[in-house]
Amino acid sequence: MIACILALAALPCLAQTPTVPAAAPAPSLAAPPPIPLNRGVILLDPAHGGVDSGSRITDSIAEKDVTLNLAFKLRSLLAARGFNVVMTHDSDAATEPNSPNPLTLDDRAGIANHAHPVACLLLHATAAGNGVHLYSSELSPTAGEPAANPWLTAQAPWVVQSQKLQKQLGAALTRANIPLVMSRASVRPVDSLTCPALVVELAPDGSDATSLADASYQQRVAEALAAALVFWKNQAQPPDRLPAAIPAAPATTPAATAGARP
Amino acid sequence: MISRHQRILFWVLIGCILAMAGLLFWERERARDRVSALADATPIDAPYTNTESITLDLANDSDGSITAVTRQIALPDEATARARALLEHLVAEYALPGSPHPLQSGAAIDDVFLLPLPINGHAIAASTNPTPTGATPTSPVADPNALQPQTPGGELAVIDLRSNFVNAHPSGVEVETLTLQSIIGTLHANLPQIEQVRFLVDGQPRETLAGHADLLRTYPSRDTTVPDVAP
Numbered sequence: 314m315i316a317c318i319l320a321l322a323a324l325p326c327l328a329q330t331p332t333v334p335a336a337a338p339a340p341s342l343a344a345p346p347p348i349p350l351n352r353g354v355i356l357l358d359p360a361h362g363g364v365d366s367g368s369r370i371t372d373s374i375a376e377k378d379v380t381l382n383l384a385f386k387l388r389s390l391l392a393a394r395g396f397n398v399v400m401t402h403d404s405d406a407a408t409e410p411n412s413p414n415p416l417t418l419d420d421r422a423g424i425a426n427h428a429h430p431v432a433c434l435l436l437h438a439t440a441a442g443n444g445v446h447l448y449s450s451e452l453s454p455t456a457g458e459p460a461a462n463p464w465l466t467a468q469a470p471w472v473v474q475s476q477k478l479q480k481q482l483g484a485a486l487t488r489a490n491i492p493l494v495m496s497r498a499s500v501r502p503v504d505s506l507t508c509p510a511l512v513v514e515l516a517p518d519g520s521d522a523t524s525l526a527d528a529s530y531q532q533r534v535a536e537a538l539a540a541a542l543v544f545w546k547n548q549a550q551p552p553d554r555l556p557a558a559i560p561a562a563p564a565t566t567p568a569a570t571a572g573a574r575p
Numbered sequence: 576m577i578s579r580h581q582r583i584l585f586w587v588l589i590g591c592i593l594a595m596a597g598l599l600f601w602e603r604e605r606a607r608d609r610v611s612a613l614a615d616a617t618p619i620d621a622p623y624t625n626t627e628s629i630t631l632d633l634a635n636d637s638d639g640s641i642t643a644v645t646r647q648i649a650l651p652d653e654a655t656a657r658a659r660a661l662l663e664h665l666v667a668e669y670a671l672p673g674s675p676h677p678l679q680s681g682a683a684i685d686d687v688f689l690l691p692l693p694i695n696g697h698a699i700a701a702s703t704n705p706t707p708t709g710a711t712p713t714s715p716v717a718d719p720n721a722l723q724p725q726t727p728g729g730e731l732a733v734i735d736l737r738s739n740f741v742n743a744h745p746s747g748v749e750v751e752t753l754t755l756q757s758i759i760g761t762l763h764a765n766l767p768q769i770e771q772v773r774f775l776v777d778g779q780p781r782e783t784l785a786g787h788a789d790l791l792r793t794y795p796s797r798d799t800t801v802p803d804v805a806p
Contacts, residue, residue, distance in 0.1 A: 367786060368746030376746070437787065439747030441636045446749045451794075451803075465792075494639035497803040498752040499789035501782070514748045 348458060348507075348551035349429045355391050355542060356399045356430040356508065358421050359384040360437045362407025365415070370440045371522050379438035379525050381405065383515055386531050387434070390539035396546075399428045419464075422502035425510075426467075431549045432478055432542055433510040435503060440522040444492025445534055446514035447483055449475040450504050451497045457553035458507070467505045470552040474509040478545055482511065485541035491534060492516075509549055513538070625649065631665050632760030632799055634676040634753035641756055641799045643764065658687040658732060658766055665761050666740070676753055683740035685777065688733040692724035692770065729770035732762055732796070738777045744785040751788035760799030769796045 359380035361367035367376025381403075388398045401421045402408070408415055425433045439446075454472035468475070479495055486493050500512050515534060518524040525531075626647045633642050648664055650657050662684045670680030724730075744754065755774075762769050774790045775781070781790050 361786075365786075437748050439749060441745060441747045441750040442639060443637065446639060448748060448752070494749060495803075496639055496749075496752065498748055498787075499792055499794075500748050500752075500787050501789050504789075504792075512748055516747075516749070 345460065345554040345556055348554050350431060350508075350549060350551045351397075351429045352431045352546050352549065353395065353397050354399060354428050354430040355396045356401070356425045356428055356433040357384045357387060358401040358425065358433065358435045360435060362402055362405055363415050365407070367437070368439055370438060370525050374523065374526050376438045377405065377407075379515060379531075380436040382526075382528075383436050383438070383531050383535060386528075386535040387436075387538060390535050391542065394539060394543050396542070399424065399430060401425070418502040419505065422467075422505040426505075426507045428508075430508050431546055433506050433508045434538070435500070435510065435512045437500075437512060437514040438525055439514055439516050440525070442494060442516040443519055444494065444516055445486050446494040446496070446512075446516060447479050447486075448496055448498040448500065448503075448512040448514070449479045450510065451499045452504055455552075457555040459555045462507070464505050467507050468503060468510060471507060471509055474549060474552070475511060477548070478509040479511055481545050481548075482513075482538055482541045485537045486534070489533060489537040491537060509545075629661065629664075630761070630764040631661075631668060632757050632764060633665075633668060634757045636676050636750055636753065639749055639753065640802075641753065641760055643760075643800050654766065654768075655687050655689050658689065658762060658769075659684050661761055661765055662687065662734065662758060665757060676750070676757070678745070678754070679740065679743040681739060682737055685735040685737045687735070689769065690731045690733065692729045692731055694731060725770050728768055730768050731771045731773065731793075732766075732769045733773045733775060734758065735775045735778055741776050741781070741784060746785040746787065748787045751784040751786075754784065755788055755794065756799040759794055759796055763796040763798055772796055 359377070361375075361377035361380065363377075365377065367380070370376060370379065384400060384403075388400065391398050401424050402416055409420060450468045450472050452466055452469045452472055455469045458470040462470070483493050483495050494516075498512060503510050503512055515525060515531070518527065518530045626649045628645055628647055629650065630643050630645055633644055634640070635642065646664070648660075650660050663682070666678060666683040667680070668674065669676050669678035744751065759772050762772065772794045774784075776790070784790055
């Protein structure tokens, strides 16, 4: 009787268990876990803030104000499309959480890496050129993420994904008739991000630098970016995590033995 | 009574003495100028050769492009002086009216150092004690992070920028990146032995050029006229 009850209780579990092909190899115990990627999360980093006002667009327009306004517009558009938007800071103060200390570039990268977002956009603004400038990291891409990923080159395994995201956003901006420049650049902290990451630099609409503060221009750019990120959500693929290298056993030498003695 | 021919002889002799004194004084001045010219070996100008054709990678802010242009200029023979003169010519182009990548005029490059690769680090030898003077002896070690050459004879160029130039540089990702790419591309086109480039400002490391482009990393020397990303 008890055996029958146990067998009946086990039936739903068996029904939910996915069928594993007989030929599939058993997972190795040493296989590293996959890299997490939250497909519903977008990170926005409005560059500068607080005492760091960034570049001086005009006498009355600072870069930090343009990037924060663009971030707010992008956040509301992305939230309307079902994304959870994480911002490194959402006020001009740009300080660490619960602290008066200013947010450093490494702090910003840390916030991004903890969120495991599907895309990280570092927002900048400039009076030079026109349209939107999209930059991916200048690091050489690597095949996978090593177990010990150096902080200053953490973006290297993600460069391929960042470049795919760059093309996708670039195509959306072109469709919106916004002049586009795509290239690669070393702008901290993009090289320390473990997510598809781009530097998005907003330049004037035409030759008038004051257009950077124009709400309708910012809205047009934000809508193009938000629309592209909806498609990107299901296309992003995290890189493979490379297995940890087994350290070689140190050779025992008389000198080493002598040095190990107390 | 002195005879007439004796008076004539006297004045002739006086004339000869004065002429001889003048000649001696003139020869002495010439000799002094000659000796002082030989003693002063301070170089005033770099030893320039005839003009030659060089390539400058010029940036354009409007489309974010780098274009190679040819100029005829005279350059010194020595490699570091040559690199410095090249970069000064490059920055001077950007200071011209109507430049597509306007930068402030004036001296931008303090110096350029060319260092042969690889560059090995120095470590404190574990088995050695400090010297009687208090200095800790160091020895060259095989540094796994040492900068390695791609080909034998490869060099690292360390460009020391002047703070006047950096402080007056326009701020922005594109404009700063284009300046660095222009410098790197120009060095690559004219001094192919340079494989890597680093930047200092007044002899000190600085985080960014004008708030954006990273100045702490080592840049590979490459042809920057080729677009990084296909449109």
